[in-house]
Amino acid sequence: MSDEANKIIADASSRMDKSLNDLGHQMAQIRSGRATPSLVEDIRVEIYGQNMPLNQVASINAPEPRLITVDVWDKSQLQAVEKAIQKSGKGFNPNTDGVMIRINLAEMTGETRKEMVKLAKGKVEDHKVAVRNIRRDANDALKKLKGGSVSEDMIKGFSDQVQKLTDDHIKKMDDLFAAKEKDIMTV
Template identity: 50%
Template sequence: MKEQIKEIDRRMKGANDALKHEFAGLRTGRASASLLEPVVVDLYGSMMPINQVGTISVPEARMLTVQVWDRSAVSAVEKAIRNAGLGLNPMIDGQNVRVPIPELNEERRKELQKVAGKYAEQARVAVRNVRRDGMDMLKKAEKDKAISEDEHKKYSDEVQQLTDRHIKDIDQALAQKEQEIMQV
């Protein structure tokens, strides 16, 4: 039964990790290499992720650079970033593509807060679904006489504690992201 509890914890942690990954892609006016992850470059007749075409780095708080490995691909990378719908305006600088990150206005910050809240709610729902699966498993184990009523109570309390802890982690991550979004 301890193995099943560990599996429940692992699945809940997966929801937290997915949330952090979603948050990394939210633009906060501060440069982050993960901002360019969704960009794909039309190169050599196929669509390639930008991280397979060059090295993305963050030289300053409001600037991204992509050091393109193939000199002939620089303009394709610049065009892909421009057309990705991220609201970025890249500039070619030799074999590098410099991407300044513009300031966010108040309206856009509020929109990003709502998106962050939506991501957090999806993570909470995922954690609650894992909890429900765990509770169903415990009921079935008790019904099949694999565990006693006392063990069922003990394990369900443990599952509830895991749920509470992971929901609290999600709420903390959301609060931190909202603060980061509203920071000017």
């Protein structure tokens, strides 16, 4: 029966890792003081009848701290990519010269920086809730094992392992937030 408990704990750990990885990906998409390709790579573009992420139809670079360049592989799709960037809701105003798209990023004001920190904090809180829900699911599954060859003390020990996993993942999320906040607020 302890094999069943170990499977429950391993599943919880795997799900918490996925939540942590997703948070890292979402944090990369939040604008800080400098340009990074991750700010635009997830923008969806309607090309060839399919909705594709920008990084699958173009090369994205950040050659300067406040400039992102998008080199679309199929130049006939330049207008579609430009429109997708404009409609992304990220506040970008792309310029094209017929060959490449350039996105100039405005200097971030103190107010904008505070908004970005607030956005990052919200994403961290959402992911913490997800980790806590995973903990709850794991503990519920462990409680169902009670009886037979699994004693209440064993269940308590397994629940403590799940709590340690939860604490570790939440600490890593807090660390991610602290690093992102520092990155955003650094002028």
